[in-house]
Amino acid sequence: xxxxxxxxxxxxxxxxxxxxxxxxxxxxxxxxxxxxxxxxxxxxxxxxxxxxxxxxxxxxxxxxxxxxxxxxxxxxxxxxxxxxxxxxxxxxxxxxxxxxxxxxxxxxxxxxxxxxxxxxxxxxxxxxxxxxxxxxxxxxxxxxxxxxxxxxxxxxxxxxxxxxxxxxxxxxxxxxxxxxxxxxxxxxxxxxxxxxxxxxxxxxxxxxxxxxxxxxxxxxxxxxxxxxxxxxxxxxxxxxxxxxxxxxxxxxxxxxxxxxxxxxxxxxxxxxxxxxxxxxxxxxxxxx
Amino acid sequence: xxxxxxxxxxxxxxxxxxxxxxxxxxxxxxxxxxxxxxxxxxxxxxxxxxxxxxxxxxxxxxxxxxxxxxxxxxxxxxxxxxxxxxxxxxxxxxxxxxxxxxxxxxxxxxxxxxxxxxxxxxxxxxxxxxxxxxxxxxxxxxxxxxxxxxxxxxxxxxxxxxxxxxxxxxxxxxxxxxxxxxxxxxxxxxxxxxxxxxxxxxxxxxxxxxxxxxxxxxxxxxxxxxxxxxxxxxxxxxxxxxxxxxxxxxxxxxxxxxxxxxxxxxxxxxxxxxxxxxxxxxxxxxxxxxxxxxxxxxxxxxxxxxxxxxxxxxxxxxxxxxxxxxxx
Numbered sequence: 001x002x003x004x005x006x007x008x009x010x011x012x013x014x015x016x017x018x019x020x021x022x023x024x025x026x027x028x029x030x031x032x033x034x035x036x037x038x039x040x041x042x043x044x045x046x047x048x049x050x051x052x053x054x055x056x057x058x059x060x061x062x063x064x065x066x067x068x069x070x071x072x073x074x075x076x077x078x079x080x081x082x083x084x085x086x087x088x089x090x091x092x093x094x095x096x097x098x099x100x101x102x103x104x105x106x107x108x109x110x111x112x113x114x115x116x117x118x119x120x121x122x123x124x125x126x127x128x129x130x131x132x133x134x135x136x137x138x139x140x141x142x143x144x145x146x147x148x149x150x151x152x153x154x155x156x157x158x159x160x161x162x163x164x165x166x167x168x169x170x171x172x173x174x175x176x177x178x179x180x181x182x183x184x185x186x187x188x189x190x191x192x193x194x195x196x197x198x199x200x201x202x203x204x205x206x207x208x209x210x211x212x213x214x215x216x217x218x219x220x221x222x223x224x225x226x227x228x229x230x231x232x233x234x235x236x237x238x239x240x241x242x243x244x245x246x247x248x249x250x251x252x253x254x255x256x257x258x259x260x261x262x263x264x265x266x267x268x269x270x271x272x273x274x275x276x277x278x279x280x281x282x283x284x285x286x287x288x
Numbered sequence: 289x290x291x292x293x294x295x296x297x298x299x300x301x302x303x304x305x306x307x308x309x310x311x312x313x314x315x316x317x318x319x320x321x322x323x324x325x326x327x328x329x330x331x332x333x334x335x336x337x338x339x340x341x342x343x344x345x346x347x348x349x350x351x352x353x354x355x356x357x358x359x360x361x362x363x364x365x366x367x368x369x370x371x372x373x374x375x376x377x378x379x380x381x382x383x384x385x386x387x388x389x390x391x392x393x394x395x396x397x398x399x400x401x402x403x404x405x406x407x408x409x410x411x412x413x414x415x416x417x418x419x420x421x422x423x424x425x426x427x428x429x430x431x432x433x434x435x436x437x438x439x440x441x442x443x444x445x446x447x448x449x450x451x452x453x454x455x456x457x458x459x460x461x462x463x464x465x466x467x468x469x470x471x472x473x474x475x476x477x478x479x480x481x482x483x484x485x486x487x488x489x490x491x492x493x494x495x496x497x498x499x500x501x502x503x504x505x506x507x508x509x510x511x512x513x514x515x516x517x518x519x520x521x522x523x524x525x526x527x528x529x530x531x532x533x534x535x536x537x538x539x540x541x542x543x544x545x546x547x548x549x550x551x552x553x554x555x556x557x558x559x560x561x562x563x564x565x566x567x568x569x570x571x572x573x574x575x576x577x578x579x580x581x582x583x584x585x586x587x588x589x590x591x592x593x594x595x596x597x598x599x600x601x602x603x604x605x606x607x608x609x610x611x612x613x614x615x616x
Contacts, residue, residue, distance in 0.1 A: 016520075017416075017417075020413065020416055020417055021417045021418055021421045023413065024413045024414070024417045024421045024422070024424070024425045025421055025424060025425075027410060027413065027425060027428075028421075028424045028425040028427075028428035028429075029428070031428045031429065031432050031488065031491070031492075032427075032428040032431060032432065034432075034440070034443045034444065034447060034488070035431050035432060035435065035443070037443060037446070037447065037454065038439070038442075038443045038446075041446065049452060050452055052457075053457070054452075054454055054457055092338075095334070096334040096335045096338060097335060099331040099332070099334055099335065100331060100332050100334070100335035100336075102331055103327075103328035103329075103331035103332050104328075107324070107327065107328035107331075109325070109328040109329065112328070115332065115336075116610065117606065117610060120602075120606040120609055120610065121599060121602060121606055122339060122343060124545065124598060124599070124602035124605065124606070125343070125595060125598060125599075126549035126551075126571075126594060126595070126598055127551075128549050128551045128570070128571035128574060128575075128591075128594060129549070129574075129591045129592075129594040129595040129598065130343065130346050130347065130350065130591065130595070131574075131575075131578075132350070132574060132575075132577075132578035132579075132584065132587045132588065132591060133346035133347065133349050133350035133353070133588065133591065134342070134346045135578065135579070136346075136349065136353075136584065137345060137346050137349065152338065152341065152342050153342050155338050155342070156338045156339050156341070156342030156343050157342075157343075159335055159338060159339065160339070163335060164609075216436070217436040217437060217438070219437060219438055219552045219555075220551050220552060220571075223555070223575075224575070224578075224579060234438075235436065235437075235438040238438045238439060238442060239438060239556060239559065241442060242441070242442050242445045242556065242559065242560050243559045243560070244559070244560070244561055245445055245449065245560045245561060246450055246470060246472055246473075246560055246561025246562075247561055250449075252446050252449070252452070255442050255446065256442070256443070256446065258442075259438075259439040259442045259443060260439075262436055262438070262439050263434075263435055263436055263439040266434055266435070266436050266439075267431060267434040267435070270430070270433070270434035271430065271434065
């Protein structure tokens with residue numbers, strides 16, 4: 001594209017381009033504003049938040065809200081609960097999903113197609129369509145309010161998509177590599193562990209982060225399974241802050257500090273796998 | 289699982305390398321071949337096991353219970369009467385159920401529709417603006433995308449707080465009468481807030497998908513069209529939209545599926561203070577039937593309805609994924 005062809009119409013595109021850029025900046029600011037508002041409010045004392053005019057910058061702010069929230073006695077148990085459940089979910093989910101992904105991407109067997117189909121459908125099932133039945137089941141085996149009970153449900157909820165994710169990664173590593181190693185005298189298992197497994201590490205990390213985010217953010221199932229105040233995960237703990245907010249006085253500074261504490265690990269992990277997500281997004285969606 | 293944004297992010301993260309592997313069986317010794325034949329089934333045991341326990345069993349229990357009269361009395365050990373489809377018939381003739389379905393559908397179409405429009409707009413913006421501006425927009429989108437849903441809800445509850453919320457302050461400042469206005473009391477403005485949060489949270493996913501599709505539209509095609517005199521609008525509807533139609537279709541389908549089952553956002557807004565019976569959607573209605581009134585028979589019937597609806601809608605999505613799995 002040469003300039004000479006465009007030149008007669010140059011003035012107009014330039015102003016419209018400027019307008020588009022401006023629009024994009026405004027859009028970015030509007031969308032990010034709630035997140036900024038969370039951090040801003042978290043730094044300000046409640047007295048300031050309850051005064052008539054909002055403070056748009058955290059001047060005179062402090063970490064007092066964070067100190068109060070962390071020292072409040074309920075945060076650390078909830079954090080411990082969330083870390084434990086997310087940890088169990090990630091480890092078990094990766095292990096189960098890895099074996100299953102191996103089966104569907106490295107073997108051709110009878111029922112493979114039905115299994116893939118089932119996995120994809122199960123992955124779409126809404127938690128809201130099953131949680132009452134899951135609650136009854138956990139109640140009947142006395143696993144309500146337990147880490148084990150909720151972890152089992154989380155693993156099952158996350159495993160299908162993790163299988164699908166890992167399948168893509170395993171299929172991306174040519175089986176020829178393994179075969180070559182086998183020709184050189186390694187057994188199938190050795191070839192897999194020494195050749196394929198190291199290449200798979202990024203896939204396992206991405207899937208692990210996915211499982212972690214699911215377990216960390218989950219609210220619906222936790223709401224029915226963990227009903228005691230003493231055994232709450234972070235999302236449930238956070239919910240406690242805004243319950244009845246229309247009828248009682250709320251220390252919004254502390255609520256926002258609590259929200260920031262819950263959101264930060266998620267944002268860090270999310271940005272960590274983001275590159276992989278967007279690149280996968282393209283190849284996955286375009287074919288559709 | 290959840291409707292959290294992270295799950296949305298990954299839902300299209302599917303086929304990265306889709307190569308069909310060669311079977312290597314033919315060179316193996318007979319004993320190895322037998323091992324190779326049962327190996328995949330052994331590998332599937334843990335995954336299938338956990339799915340059967342945590343999803344299969346509840347699903348079957350739910351299917352049976354949906355055809356039983358299972359209420360508070362059964363909670364305390366009274367055997368449940370089998371009533372076949374009485375629960376379903378009761379629901380189908382209950383005007384409240386239809387109100388809930390109507391509400392869910394309306395919410396879903398408004399939220400999914402607005403998300404698609406705004407998300408596509410943002411995706412197009414990303415692909416047309418300067419590099420620096422694009423990065424600013426993308427960072428903003430990523431941070432919103434990463435927000436955990438409950439944290440997002442606390443923020444929006446604070447923004448719409450009746451007394452000291454930012455929104456009321458802004459609208460009052462513009463000369464409107466929003467002093468101490470409670471947004472969550474009126475069902476219409478309740479759902480407007482809910483939809484706003486859902487749209488805010490889901491826009492980044494749509495924007496990035498659209499952007500990813502646009503990047504693949506060859507620039508020469510657009511330039512050629514421009515030289516032939518096609519205006520911006522013609523280029524958008526005539527070239528860009530047809531070329532990213534597959535992406536738009538799948539993203540729209542996912543939005544519809546996700547927004548139809550909206551639970552967390554509505555539940556938390558109800559918690560913040562509104563009359564649940566006037567703001568129930570399918571998910572919160574099931575929750576209320578099950579945990580509130582212990583009417584497990586009816587709750588199961590509504591759940592089965594939601595599951596069937598989801599499976600029907602998902603069929604298109606799953607078909608496109610399976611097609612991808614088959615492609616060499």
